[in-house]
Amino acid sequence: xxxxxxxxxxxxxxxxxxxxxxxxxxxxxxxxxxxxxxxxxxxxxxxxxxxxxxxxxxxxxxxxxxxxxxxxxxxxxxxxxxxxxxxxxxxxxxxxxxxxxxxxxxxxxxxxxxxxxxxxxxxxxxxxxxxxxxxxxxxxxxxxx
Amino acid sequence: xxxxxxxxxxxxxxxxxxxxxxxxxxxxxxxxxxxxxxxxxxxxxxxxxxxxxxxxxxxxxxxxxxxxxxxxxxxxxxxxxxxxxxxxxxxxxxxxxxxxxxxxxxxxxxxxxxxxxxxxxxxxxxxxxxxxxxxxxxxxxxxxxxxxxxxxxxxxxxxxxxxxxxxxxxxxxxxxxxx
Numbered sequence: 001x002x003x004x005x006x007x008x009x010x011x012x013x014x015x016x017x018x019x020x021x022x023x024x025x026x027x028x029x030x031x032x033x034x035x036x037x038x039x040x041x042x043x044x045x046x047x048x049x050x051x052x053x054x055x056x057x058x059x060x061x062x063x064x065x066x067x068x069x070x071x072x073x074x075x076x077x078x079x080x081x082x083x084x085x086x087x088x089x090x091x092x093x094x095x096x097x098x099x100x101x102x103x104x105x106x107x108x109x110x111x112x113x114x115x116x117x118x119x120x121x122x123x124x125x126x127x128x129x130x131x132x133x134x135x136x137x138x139x140x141x142x143x144x145x
Numbered sequence: 146x147x148x149x150x151x152x153x154x155x156x157x158x159x160x161x162x163x164x165x166x167x168x169x170x171x172x173x174x175x176x177x178x179x180x181x182x183x184x185x186x187x188x189x190x191x192x193x194x195x196x197x198x199x200x201x202x203x204x205x206x207x208x209x210x211x212x213x214x215x216x217x218x219x220x221x222x223x224x225x226x227x228x229x230x231x232x233x234x235x236x237x238x239x240x241x242x243x244x245x246x247x248x249x250x251x252x253x254x255x256x257x258x259x260x261x262x263x264x265x266x267x268x269x270x271x272x273x274x275x276x277x278x279x280x281x282x283x284x285x286x287x288x289x290x291x292x293x294x295x296x297x298x299x300x301x302x303x304x305x306x307x308x309x310x311x312x313x314x315x316x317x318x319x320x321x322x323x324x
Contacts, residue, residue, distance in 0.1 A: 006263070006321040008286075008314050014264055015287060017181045023191075024177075028169040031198045032162065038199065 146171075148214040155205055165205075169198050172215055175288065176222045182283045183226045183276070193229055197222040216297040223280055223298060230276060263321070270320035274313050281306055282313040 146167060154164035176197055181190035200221050208217055271279055277299070284290045284298065285306075292303040299306065 006318065008267075008318055008321075011263065011267065013287070015178065016264060016268055017178050019177070019187065024170075024173055027173050027177075027191075027194070028166050031169055031195050032166060034195055035165070035199055035202045038203075 152205070152208070152210075152214070165202055168201070168205075172218055173198070175215070176218060179219065179280075179283060179288070180222055180226050182271075182287065183223075183279060184229065185272075189229065193222070193225050197225050200225070212297040213294065216294050219284075219298045220300075226280075227276060266321060267317065270317040273320060274316060278309050278313050281309045282317075285310045 151164050151168050151171070154160040155168070157164075173194065177190055177194045180193045180197070181187065184190050184193065197218070201218055204221075208214065212220075271282060274282060281295065281299065284295050285292075290298075292306050295301075295306050296303050301309075
């Protein structure tokens with residue numbers, strides 16, 4: 001049974017490759033022709049129109065991001081610049097911005113109160129349970145809950 | 146003309162073209178034969194043979210003589226061939242099996258591939274080998290290249306090449322007897 005098995009060593013070694021007539025006679029000339037068609041290697045920047053568009057897009061994106069993320073520089077208006085304005089102009093501007101003199105006054109009072117609290121904490125609140133219950137009876141419990 | 150004489154003439158700008166022409170004539174059949182057995186199709190083999198020699202022209206000045214000239218050329222040829230087969234697979238999203246089946250079909254259709262039934266079957270068996278093992282098989286079986294030189298071409302140790310060839314022969318014989 002083993003004798004019938006095909007062994008590679010028993011096969012005639014035949015080169016399976018054939019080529020068209022005169023292929024190897026012409027090949028050197030064809031290769032030489034292609035060799036001389038090859039452009040000389042010159043180191044130059046590989047820049048295309050696509051690169052230009054991509055660069056412009058990237059630059060625009062960076063500019064937009066910087067614009068959006070740049071902090072509002074109100075403090076860049078120097079004190080000297082404000083001092084050159086008349087009080088009436090400032091009041092007019094605040095009115096235009098819907099900020100009344102009364103609001104400013106309240107803000108000022110609140111600021112004084114907050115400052116005083118931060119320096120002097122509230123004294124211990126002494127309120128009786130009865131007083132709390134009385135106060136609660138005056139409030140709308142549902143709103144609180 | 147010896148390889149060293151060819152290299153000396155190539156180094157001289159006045160005799161460079163002449164030397165290169167002689168070099169192509171000296172190695173074209175071996176290079177084409179190796180590539181053709183790997184890619185089967187004549188026009189593909191023709192393109193790859195030309196590409197191989199163009200690369201030889203471009204880089205021959207950098208050849209340092211660490212290996213023999215023809216193993217250096219074989220190395221370029223095998224790299225070109227593997228790159229071609231990989232690109233072909235990637236371009237058409239083909240698996241290894243599909244490419245091998247396509248090459249197998251070319252064996253049947255190609256009038257330039259000679260041989261009787263058993264030779265035809267042998268070629269199909271070789272195609273079932275992994276690409277690198279196929280290269281090893283061709284260099285050893287058809288070109289009768291010493292393992293030392295095959296090692297220069299593939300960058301693989303001689304021991305690994307011997308084992309690879311042994312397994313290749315075993316797989317081929319199994320295919321020949323099993324089908």
